[in-house]
Amino acid sequence: MRLLSTTPIGRIVFTDRALPAVQPVNFCLHHGDIVIRTNAGSKLAAATRHAVVAFEADDFDLRTRTGWSVTAVGRARAASDPDEITRLAALPLTPWAPGQRDHYIIVTAEQLSGRRLHR
Template sequence: MKLDSAGLQILSRQECVTLLASASIGRIVFTDRALPAVQPVNFVLDGENIVIRTGFGSKLAAAASDAIVAFEADEFDLTARTGWSVTAVGPARAVREPNEIKRLSALPLRTWAPANRDHYIVVRAEQITGRRLSSRHDERET
């Protein structure tokens, strides 16, 4: 098991993809008016691509289309002090091709927000990194 300088387990790309597939909420990091912005989103994986539904004309749809973005998902157990975090970086694109929209609409991705969300953004995860905090942490740090 490979550890980073903080003692966290470094995850392989496949482990990262498996963990991302187990999550339903993540955060997309994009640029909005030349400033970093973070927005929580529900998502689904399509292979290794991250698929997000949003409203056409939303701030996210406008800013993330044809841009390099970061995406992060995690899960933590505060009582056990265990968890994982995975970050993906890559280009985001708005889906405009009708056949691809139809295919993506069949994925198990249901929006939580009440507004119309018929616009898809796909993030190609070129870089995926992750860390895991196991239950074997140093108890002296409590």
């Protein structure tokens, strides 16, 4: 989780029409959960409601051939409590994509794995 906190971009893996889908997202950690901000009408929002998802983030240095990758697997849920949404809106999580992004997806990691690459 410490490594995840060092990068703002990751990839969420979810199911879209019975097939695996991967989408890059910006995110932040909040009390050990992965928080993603998106549009309420997006495929990502619909596909991750109470679903098991994977989340991956990494950081690599091509010159030195070093880096790390972390994968989290857990259940995703949509924030629905107004107080929770207010707290999440105060996080340093500014969407990169244009448009209204007032829907929060919270992924609670149940499994974590990762690896480091060293020379």
